[in-house]
Amino acid sequence: MSGALAGRRILIAGAAKGIGRATAERFVGEGARIAAFDRDEQALSALAAALPGNVTLPGDVADPAAVATAVQAAVSALGGLDGVVNAAGIDLLADIEAMTLADWQHVIAVNLTGPVLVMQAAYPYLKAAGGGTIVNVSSAAGLSPLARRTAYCASKAGLQMASKALAIEAAAFGIRVNAVCPGAVETDLFRSSIDAAADPQAAYEAVRARYALQRVAEPAEIAAAILWLTGDDSSYVTGTSIAVDGGRTFH
Template structure:
């Protein structure tokens, strides 16, 4: 079922691929205007140029450029009343093999980047009289994975950041929630599988899930759309596991 987002102005980071792209499609189908931020200019250019879509190149590791991109998005959309932080990176490495730069990149993209976006967007959300922020964390922020200390720390941090921001933003009528996906059929997920025996690794991943399968990006986008929409008007500070049962299985 397509939700009604008529008149909504939504900013999505990481919107050129995977979960972000599926979310952009859902919002556009519901009648929203969407600013799609991504660092991949080629992937942005490859998006279907639909009415209401405004692609913008931005890098979450560039604070000044990112703030300027949020301002540009608000200008193009004539304000903001929705933000989805979907951009993210993974890192598969034991702690002793991980460099300082590896750690910093994961924290910068997965935790600092969403903070910068929220900080830049909050004045626009406040001006709109309320709105919604949905940050895309991970089931790995609820239940850890081996050899992913940086990734797990960044995603767990994003959850607590979101809960704390929900307390701050509530007085302005702004809701802040988190979606925690499990394995999702995206380029990022595929890149984490070993080339030598990808199918065996894929089977091992499936075995960790009660539903015994990998999610489609649109299944995660459906949860993001729900938390963004009016049906979730009394939900804030929540971390919703959309993970096929991994965190309890």
């Protein structure tokens, strides 16, 4: 198989939908073999049907035992690991007074602790492969804050700093660690946030108006940046956060 990722063995957490799904499709198209980890078993089955010959691993990234099991299963199925993409994530739109401790803890578990545990579990295998790549899907909201998203913004900013700190440590083993920071992307997650607004159409227009390019991204446009950070053309890029946000944060 030819392509920018020919023969690479990649674990994608949160692979079943949205940005993760687009990344899975693009990576397979570029010659990678993937292990797709997601809690949505139905969407995972659909992915398996669309991308036959790859590995699907049902489980919740917020569950440390499930993460450990999934990484082990990915390593067994693929015969090792050359890269990781952390694409699992949830949103939370809530006033600070309405946010419960459980709300906060769940957002942190899915958006920050889960990805860190995935990196930690995968790390020895990336070392054993003689190097590799980790790409964490953070958010433009982790660069530039949004109202009523205290937990979400904190989790996404935290994921970027975790990436950078690990990038220093991992460089000695030829492992590059980077983050992408999407703005609004046309996904189920984005749709559910818009639909939860009192006036969804007005909410959508308000989001769109924030972007210099005046439109919401497609998942494939984020997958393209994840591909680049995983491939050899970004060989000297590590510890960076790339905003793929149509011109909002001007990072």
